[in-house]
Amino acid sequence: MVERLAHFLTGWVEFEVRGNGPRFFNTAAKAGVEFWGFSRRGERLSARGTPGDYKRLRELARRSGAHPTIVARGGLPFTTARLKRRKGLVVGAAAGTAVYLFLSGFCWGVTVTGAETLTRLQVLEAARQSGLSVGAPLREMDYKATALSIQNRLEGVTWLSVNNNGCFVEVSLRESLPAPEVVNDREWSNMVAARPGTILSVEAERGRPVVSPGDTVTAGQLLIAGLYEQELDPYSPPPDEPYQVLGAARGSVRALTYREFSVEVPQEKTVLVPTGRRSQAALEVFGLRVPLGLAAQPEGSFRVWRSSTAWNPLGRALPLAWEVTTWETCREEAVLLEEAGQEEAALLALRRLQREELPPGSKVVEEELSYTGEGAARRLKAVCRCEEEIGLVRKISVE
Template sequence: MFIFKLLSFLTGYVRIMVRGNNLEKFINMAAGRGIFLWDIKRLDSRNILVSARLSAVHPLRHIARATKCRFEFKDREGLPFLLSRARRRKSLLAGAAVFLLGMYMLSSFIWFVDIEGNKKITDGQILESASKAGLKKWVFKWNFTPSRVESVIKEDYPEISWAGVYVRGTRVKIQVAEKVIPGVRDEHPAHIVAAKAGLIKEILVLSGNPAVKEGDTVVPGQILISGIIPGPGLSIEGENNPGQERSGVMENTIVQAKGLVRARVWYEGYGEALLEEKITRLTGDEVSRVCMKIAGKEIILKGPKNIPFIESTGESQVKKPLQWRNISVPVELITEKYHETERYTEQRTRGQALALAEQRAMAQVSRVMPSGSRVMVREVKEVSVKNPENLVRISVFVETLEDIGVEKQFKP
């Protein structure tokens, strides 16, 4: 069917209204002579609408005279008619040709140059090396070769171990990988601060100065491990004022704080479930169809014309098979799939509703609780109301043990 409709579009087809008292004879004679008619629609007892290929129009005239029927053209579709309309509009064709030429010229330039992977070497330095090999904005694509640009970048900067240049339309992406020298660490002054409120249960300091101890309650943003280590003889005030000068006392040491801080953290969740609930579900029946959209007009290549479901949910996928450089031909292939749905009422016992409400409350907690947290305490409580309702309410309290420390840089 797909091949037939595609050939009909390429060769052209017409939509004909046939009038007469011998409509069945007209259709039978056409079929007997090998003329295929489709999309046959009866309007009344003396009128029908049919579709036929352009090559079948002349034989259909003889059949109409033999059956004492008359027909008139209602619509003309297909590539020959589109070309005929276009030939009558020469200025439109000239404008389209100029437009396509302009699009081709614009797509031949490099408009954007993106750089990824560089940390120590700046974008400007990489762009300067690329321009030596002919790559820069507003240059023609054929004025440079990606391999040449890659070689020049690696020659100019030995600290780059790999470089890749990719051309995608009018955009060029330069990706680089800088060499990593073993044993050299990119450290920066930083504190370990609390990401959330909690009760300190365990603290392990790898570098830095502990600012809290086990049993302390902390709030978000509070320093847990300080990146300022006071020198010998400095008091707490000296640590808080690292710029303070004291005679005969060593200065503070600035480090990147590292360590592990575990704390007890509390979460609350709430969930509810109806004892009687109206739900929409899938029945398992589905239909698919494939359409071709050309210049705003859709041609159904496969599948039903009308969706046979009263209620349904659908999904579609659009593909543009004909693309060249940055120029898109107005042809789209649309694949649609529809799933039939139905509504029904689900009855739950009180126990089932309580279990579902608890599951929803725990799901709410799990969304904010980080992975790897160890649950220490979990309390489930039903929320009671004065008047009986068609739903149950559950409140969940969870206590976890988790690492709450996050790094926060600072300027000494």
């Protein structure tokens, strides 16, 4: 290894010898010339030597009747000579190295891991407000202080760290678990029906259920009792005084209920009609947006959307993106809906009303729709059978 390094530093030439090769090499050895890398190509002998020793071979070749010819050369002196003739290549390599060293001190991308209820955009916005974004200098960044600042800007985060991997930064976090519902066991209560229906299932966590699947209940009827007496064993003698249990009733009672929904939709509707469109391209480099063009935001009503395409070599997004912003100008226009359009708008309004009024976890299992009215207004009435939670906690008052 040391010998190869020495040959590279001093340079080497490889030559072939035609004629009396053995006499040539013997004469060179007596003159103190050193060669290495001997080989034979047919009738020709080849070897390697230093450039300085090769200059001494002319007289030796003439006396021995041989003709050496250079076939290859290499090493540091020859590489340096080639680079001197290509100054642009040297300057470009030096400039590229300088640019790389300069840009390596900035953030090229931020990734988020561990977010569940929080969105990636929320975490990135908190990081941006804390000084961490694409293009931020990394050499002067205090990662512990940045992590604490991001955590203070996000709710429900119990742990957060900021780690760098070269020019990229990773924000890792852990969100807190939702606090369990606190049940006041000292507050006596029953569970009653919030509305009439047919019981589908009863699950009592606390208290004793007094209804069974298939029973029909009315609004306010007792479902799960928080106050109840001991159940007597028919095969054992009854106690002198059966004990009573008094506490908070908790559980789940699902029932099949009957509901009616009604919505009304006018025939006239205001819509936005597109009148024109303009676009503007921009180049985003390290978080800096460079507009390419003179397009400006239009006045009045308009829609806007952006499309961004990042340079993504080898599956890793780099801080270089092509962004196109499009504005679509609009004007408000009143249109008269046909009967089919009114019915479609009424159905959408009905679905919104059902989502607002039905408890979470409910579903409509059957419905009958009827449209009435013509012209100025169209009314939609829905008679529905719903599966929903009807249990309602009601406090027991003791006077």
